[in-house]
Each structure stands twice: as structure tokens, then as C-alpha cells.
Amino acid sequence: MNANKWLLSLVLSSAMLSLCYGADSATPEPMQWILQWDNDYLAGTDRDYTNGIRFAFSQELSANAVLDNRLRRWLHPLLGSTGESRRSPLRLPGRDEVRFAWGVGVTQLMFTPDDPNALQAPPGERPYAGWLGLEMSLHAKTERSANSVTLVIGTTGQPSYARDTQNWFHENVSNSPLYQGWDSQVPAEPTLNLQFDHKLRLPSRDLDTLLPGLSVDGYGEWGLGLGNFRTDAYVGMLLRGGYNLPARFTVPRVQLGSYGHRFFKAEEEYISNWSFIGFTGVRGTGVAHDITLDGPVFRSFDTGVNRQPWVGELLLGFGIRFKEMELSVSRTLRSKEFKNQSSKQHFGSVMLRLNAPF
Numbered sequence: 001m002n003a004n005k006w007l008l009s010l011v012l013s014s015a016m017l018s019l020c021y022g023a024d025s026a027t028p029e030p031m032q033w034i035l036q037w038d039n040d041y042l043a044g045t046d047r048d049y050t051n052g053i054r055f056a057f058s059q060e061l062s063a064n065a066v067l068d069n070r071l072r073r074w075l076h077p078l079l080g081s082t083g084e085s086r087r088s089p090l091r092l093p094g095r096d097e098v099r100f101a102w103g104v105g106v107t108q109l110m111f112t113p114d115d116p117n118a119l120q121a122p123p124g125e126r127p128y129a130g131w132l133g134l135e136m137s138l139h140a141k142t143e144r145s146a147n148s149v150t151l152v153i154g155t156t157g158q159p160s161y162a163r164d165t166q167n168w169f170h171e172n173v174s175n176s177p178l179y180q181g182w183d184s185q186v187p188a189e190p191t192l193n194l195q196f197d198h199k200l201r202l203p204s205r206d207l208d209t210l211l212p213g214l215s216v217d218g219y220g221e222w223g224l225g226l227g228n229f230r231t232d233a234y235v236g237m238l239l240r241g242g243y244n245l246p247a248r249f250t251v252p253r254v255q256l257g258s259y260g261h262r263f264f265k266a267e268e269e270y271i272s273n274w275s276f277i278g279f280t281g282v283r284g285t286g287v288a289h290d291i292t293l294d295g296p297v298f299r300s301f302d303t304g305v306n307r308q309p310w311v312g313e314l315l316l317g318f319g320i321r322f323k324e325m326e327l328s329v330s331r332t333l334r335s336k337e338f339k340n341q342s343s344k345q346h347f348g349s350v351m352l353r354l355n356a357p358f
Contacts, residue, residue, distance in 0.1 A: 030324075032058045034105075035352045036254045041174050042348025043331060047114040048126045049345060051166065052254035056105030056135070103137040103150075103259050110162040111292050114342065116177045120184040120304075124340035127303040128185035129292035130162020131155070131229065133193075137257045143201070150195040150257030154229060156291055157188025186303065189296040193227030195257050202239075213271050216241035219249075221283075225256075228297040230290050236283030238315070244275040246321050252279070252330040253315070253349040260326075260353050275321035277328070283313045293338055305338040317349070324355040 038052035109132075113125035121127045133154025140147045154160075163182040170176040204217035218239035225232050240249065248260035287309055295301040317330025327350075334345040 030059075030355045032248075032260050033354045033356060034058075034250060034259065036250075036252075036258075037350045038254045038332075038347050040345070040347040041176075042350075043346035045346060046116075046174075046176060047112060048337070048341070049109070049334070049347060050112050051110040051169065052108065053165075054105055054107040054254045054258075056103060056259065058101050058103035058137075058139075058259040060099055060101040097142065099141055101139040101141070101259065101261075103135070103139065103257070105135045105137075105256070106133070107135065107154075107254060107256060108132045108160065108162065108165060109254070109292075110166055112166070112179050113181070116179045119181045121181065123304060124342065125305075126338070126341070127292070127305060128179070128181050129156060130160035130165075130185060131191070131292065132160040132162075133191065133229070133256070135195075135256050137195075137259070139259065139261065141261055145201065146197075146199045146261040148195070148197040148257045148259075150197070152191070152193040152195060152227070152229065152256055154191045154193075155188055156186050156191065156229075156296070158185075159188050186292060186295055187299065187301055189228070189291070189298060191227060191229035191291065193225055193229045193256075195223065195225045197221065197223040197257055199261065202237075207241075211243065213244045214242070215245055217245060228289070228291060231288040232285050232290070234283055234285040236281060236313075238279060238281035240277055240279035242275065242277040244271055244321075245277060246275050246326065248326075248353075250326075250328075250351060250353055252317050252319070252328045252351045253332055260355075273323050275319075275326070277319040277321070279315070279317055279319070279328075279330070281313075281315040283315075285311045285313070287311060287337075290337075305340075307338050308336055308341075311335050311337055319351075326353045327351070 034054070034056045036054040038049070040046060040048065040050050109130065111126050111129040113121035113128065115122060115125065118125075131154055133152050135150050135152045137148055137150035162185070167178055170178055199219045199221045202218040202220060204215060207214040207216065216239065218237065220237045222235045223233065250260040251258040287307060290307055291297070293303060293305055293307040295303045312335045314333045315330055317328055319326060319328030330349045332347055332349065334347075336344060
């Protein structure tokens, strides 16, 4: 089976999986649709992590629907959603009601050196690399915490269509020069990853004395990724403040397994149709393997760079919600990801989330 047919089979499998998940729930909730876009063009550069796009959808289900499925019942101890999992590091604290959700997403990532005319990345510049992946996830959450387990199947190299996506964007949107070195990109290799994520709500505070509807809240987080695409671990925190803060919040930049978890409140409670949100976050990541910097696991390929084991990030952004639609814009400052990298990375992100009954 060639790469194109293999990728098509993954997409069809995800569609069948979503139908099976949706059929489990007797009273399905509205579907949540998410579109996320990262691009350094939004920060005035064109290098390193140059583009990421992710389309995903998810749906919350009743506890009974999840328990009836053998696969998800097997995942309960891992998600920390049963009494038998009290010793799990992913356990949900307290005795709050546990809600469940499933998700499916498709993500494409793209990396290039600084010089668009280089047929191969010059020394000290990021090697050409593209990745395309399909994710399937299960989530358990309460009013105070959220756990996620995500299985990701993907590929690097030509089947990722990174060259095609960048050429289209440069020709039709940014009017930028075409990069000439895609023949030297990290070669094709199927990837398999398992991602664990945990978020714990921080204490919130109402600031009604300053302005009715004004409040601040946030969450701490940690996660672990295992696989030949990327093996890493991170810890971080995100704080947000604003008017009529929504119960849901989605990580604003492209991140596997990221959905609009409704764990701040059990139900959506708004005092108006509008929300205005400002947010900031920090994250530190220890990286043991990154296929875009270290190269494939199952074949020999020299990327010409040495990965940095520790990477830090600072995030700043704002968002606006009208009824069931939310739009956010943010900017990320990321420390150097490999030795001799010319400078830190800046990129912008746009996220659109919509809750709809289809």
C-alpha cells in the first residue's frame, strides 16, 4: 500500500470511529469543532517551525455510554475516573461527577531553514521536515480537573504534503519565495505516538467590585508523549482573565489532543452572549526525541543539528466569544530547540471554536 492510500485509509477509519462514538450516546451533546493555525508569518518571520494547522472535533458523552464500550472501560484506570485508579498519577481529585468526551483530529506541521534558496539546510539552521497525523482521544473531566489520552498515527516526508501546503500558501497568500530544499527533508517514516495530558484547575476569583462579570482563573498542567514522532514531558500553567469567562477553554496553539474542556464549570453559565478573554501561559518541556530534529528511528538520516534537551515557552493572547463561537489570537515565544540555532522562535496562532448540533 503506497503512502497516499495509507493516509486515505486513516482518514476513513477516523470517520467510521466518530460514527461509532456518536452512536454510543443516547442523548448526544452538540459537536465541538476546532480549527487551529500556527504560522511564523504572523510574527514577521519565515523559518524553523513555520506552519502548523489542525482541524478537530469532539463530543461529550454520558458516563453510561462510555462504560458500555470495552475499550473505554479498559482506559478508565488510566484516566483516573474510577475508584480503582486512586493511585494513578492521572487520578481525578475529589468526588465530583465525572464527564467523558471523545475526539478526532488531523494535524500538519512544517519546518524549514532560514534560507529559501538552500537546497539543503545550511549548518546551524533547521532541517526541512513535514509531518501529517491523525489523532483519536478519550477525555475524563470534572469541575476541577481534566485527563486526556490520545493515540496519534502519522507520517513524515513527502506523504505529509508539507511542500505542497507551503507552496500554495506562499503563492496565494503571503507572496513569499518558494523554498527549494524540500527534496532534502526528513524522509518518510510512519509514526505512532501515545500522549497523556492532565490539567488541574487553579482557584478562581471574582472581581465584581471592579466590574460586574469580571473574573480570573486558570489551570496547571503536565503531559507526557511517547513514540517515534516525539518523546517528551512538559509542565506548565495558564492564567486567564476577562469578562464573562466561558466554562470551556482550548489551548490556543496547535497541540495534539487539545479540546475545549468544560472543566471550569459543570454547565455553561453566561450573563450575556459575549465573553472577552485575555490569557498568558508558560511551559517547560524536556525532549528525549523529536523526529524533525533527530531524524527517523528506523532508518539512517543525518539532520545536521543537535537537539536541545530543554525548551521553554511564553504565551500571550486574547479571545472573544459570541454565543457558541469563540475566536482567539495569540503569540508564542519559544526558546532555541537545537544548538547553534540563530535565534529564539516567534510565531502567531489563531483558533476558532464552534459548538454546533451536527
